Each structure stands twice: as structure tokens, then as C-alpha cells.
Amino acid sequence: MAVYKLTVNGQRKEVNVDPSTPLLWVLREELKMTGTKYGCGISACGACTVHVDGVATRSCVLPMSLVGGPIITIEGIAQDPVGRAVQEAWVDKDVVQCGYCQSGQIMSAVALLKATSKPTEANIEESMGGNLCRCATYVRIREAIKSAAQKL
């Protein structure tokens, strides 16, 4: 076990966990922030995406020993203007069906729009390719990203 000091959504946190514990389980089990979802556990679906030091990161494969930099989760994404625009677009376009993958979808979309404020169809396709949706809400996801981009 080891003590780790984290900054999550701007707040200082301290946890005492095994160094191999994935960040996902620290967020969900230790910090009780359950907005970030467990999907596949092998970084293949994108449901667990958070931002670590500004980079969209699959938290299910990131051991605590390798966490470097502040963490933003779905609970804190609306603190940021781009995150707020994306969340509003998600509501406007009624993107969500079952909703399980959507926090990861939003985290990846925000990462895209922070780097590319006016993304092309190809940009969206490439950046969102690692986020799966079993309800196949892909068309609405794409529309919401374009809608958010227009407001940025």
C-alpha cells in the first residue's frame, strides 16, 4: 500500500491503495465518484475515459503508481467552458440512450474540441474511434460534437 495525493476536479484528495490499483477503481471505490464507468477493463471501449494532465486517458489501465498530473472526471467537466458546451449539446441533441458509455464519450469529445475547435467529420471519426456505444448513438454523438463546436 502507498499514499497518493491527487488533484481531482480541482480538489486535493489523498488515498492509500496498492500502487497497481487502476485509477478507475480509486475514483469509484475510494473517492465514490461513480460517473466514470467500468466497461471492458482493457482500454478497449473508452467508458472509463478521464483527463489526466489534459490528456484523455483510459483510467482502467492506469495504475496509481503512474498517475501524473491533475485529473478531470465527468463530475468536473462542466467547470470548463468546452466541457459545459459539450454537456449542453449532449442534452440538446438527446444523445443518450442507456447512457453507460456517455461519460467516456463526453470526455473524449471534450479532448477533441479543446485541441480542434472546428473539427471535420474525419477529425470526429478519428478521435472518437476508441469509444464504443452498444446502443449505437454514434450519429447523435457526431451531431452533438458539431453543435458544441459551433458554440465555441
Add this chain to the structure above:
Amino acid sequence: MLGHRAGLLLTPLFLGIIAAWMLVYGAFGHVGNPEHPAANPADGLAAWEQIYSVLTSPRCLNCHTATNYPHQGDDRHRHFANVIRGPEGKGVPGLNCVSCHHEANAESTGVPGGPDWHLAPLSMHWQDLSNRPLSSAAVCRSVTDRSTNENMDGQALLKHHEQAELVLWAWNPGTRPDGSTRTLPPLTHAEFMAATRLWVAAGTPCPKGK
């Protein structure tokens, strides 16, 4: 007196031996390579073929692609999830290489990792667009062309093979998601370095041909 005469007689003989040694070894470019006094182009080419066998193993080739995406696995299939090379070989926002590949292998999940995980530049591709390894001559040209290899001379290539963290990863590739160990390159790292030293000492010769 006798010793002085002997010395006079022996001096031309000694100089002749030195000259003959320089002629023979100098012709093969051996002078100045004490670590590989026998290095010559033929030895260098043989060493290169050993290096080539490593560079075209899946652990190296999967990230030295000619495509706008990486490959994965021993069958070198396209990386899943529509992963894209991106402008700097590091993926794209939202789906960077480091989104999944962290500083070290994730043994619990089988996701490989190493410092600054990224693709080699397109100028250093070692396969064609049909996913076939380039020829030995073509890979050698790619590796030694300083206009495309980030200006690395023989010594820099030696250092790259010896110390670059993603090169070293090939011999510490971790486990697959099913827990089995990833296939290693056909040479040990020590054998790979011995071949590289020999090849560099011989002047980084490349095979002729396409």
C-alpha cells in the same frame, strides 16, 4: 657492437612487418576498431542481416509502419479501435497513444506500455502498404539515410539500439491480455548489440538491391 649491428639489420625487417600489417588491415578499414579488429564489409553485411531479423520482427515492425495507423500482434493486424497515427505519430486528441499506453506495461490488463509511446515517423517505415516487410537493402537504406533517420550516424544508431527506451521495450514486451508472454525478437538484446557494434565498426554497409 653486436647488438648495434643486429639492431640495424632488424630495423628494416620490423618496418616491413608494420607496413605489411597496415596494408592488410588498412585495406579492410580495420585500423581504429580495436573492439572489432576483424570487422570488414562482409562481416558487417552478415551482422546487418542479424539486425534486419530483429527490425522486421513484430515488436519493431508494428510501430514502423507505412500506414497512418499502427499494427499489433504477431500477425501484425491493424490496431483495433480505428487508432490513427496523427500528425506527430502520437495519435489524435481523444485517442492519443498515451490514452492507453502508459509509462510501463500494464501486466494486469496486458496493455503494453513504455515511456512516450508513439509510432516511428513515416520516413522510417520498414514495411510496405500491404504489410510486408521491406527488403533487407531497403530497410538498411532507411536506417542509414541521415536525411530521414533524424540525422543518426553509426555511433548514434549504436546508442539508439543500446539505450532508446522503446527499443529496449522490445525485449520487455510484457504479457498479452490472456496472460501469455509476447514473442521476443529473434536475438537477445546482447546479441543485437554485438551485431550492431560489428556493423557500425564495418562502416554500416548495406546490401545492394531494391
